[in-house]
Amino acid sequence: MRRAAFLDRDGVINRKPPEGEYITRWEEMQILPGVSEAIALLNHAGFLVIVVTNQRCVAKGLITTAELEILHGGLCEALAAAGASIDAIYYCPHEMRPPCRCRKPQPGMLLDAARTHNIDLAASWMIGDSDIDIEAGRSAGCKTARLLDSDERANGNSDVTAPSLREAIDQILRESSRDGSRAQ
Numbered sequence: 001m002r003r004a005a006f007l008d009r010d011g012v013i014n015r016k017p018p019e020g021e022y023i024t025r026w027e028e029m030q031i032l033p034g035v036s037e038a039i040a041l042l043n044h045a046g047f048l049v050i051v052v053t054n055q056r057c058v059a060k061g062l063i064t065t066a067e068l069e070i071l072h073g074g075l076c077e078a079l080a081a082a083g084a085s086i087d088a089i090y091y092c093p094h095e096m097r098p099p100c101r102c103r104k105p106q107p108g109m110l111l112d113a114a115r116t117h118n119i120d121l122a123a124s125w126m127i128g129d130s131d132i133d134i135e136a137g138r139s140a141g142c143k144t145a146r147l148l149d150s151d152e153r154a155n156g157n158s159d160v161t162a163p164s165l166r167e168a169i170d171q172i173l174r175e176s177s178r179d180g181s182r183a184q
């Protein structure tokens, strides 16, 4: 079994769009500083890197699944050009209602990925910038890391808090090397 780092997309990998807006064009996809380095560190540490993202812009008719997949292809290519590899991207295209099993805070995308990629969820991490990411990660049995804006305070729900993906990954890799040395 492999361990995975499940990454939320908006606000973790790329700049979060304003509330109520969605990224529907490549021009709007701005990869955040330090992200490719952070993902490359996960790659080298043997983590699968899997993106799990709610995209109800599909249900709203703002983008088709084909267009979203092209956008995601572009994201993977841009990161790969910077030495960072994404193993899979899962998205929930549904509206909030009726409830589905994949929209975070439901853990469906993590559970599906775990089945497909033979992932040890208890040795894996969910990293996100919102409480629903943390809830999804905990429901799946993963450890969790919450990215905080400068004006946000940690609410104690996550195992790790950090201001950026890069700093979260540094903490996670320190913790997992400690776990690894305990296991030996």
Ligand SMILES: [Mg+2]
Binding pocket: 008, 009, 010, 011, 012, 016, 128, 129, 130
């Ligand atoms: Mg987010």
Ligand SMILES: [Zn+2]
Binding pocket: 092, 093, 094, 100, 101, 102, 103
């Ligand atoms: Zn869904």
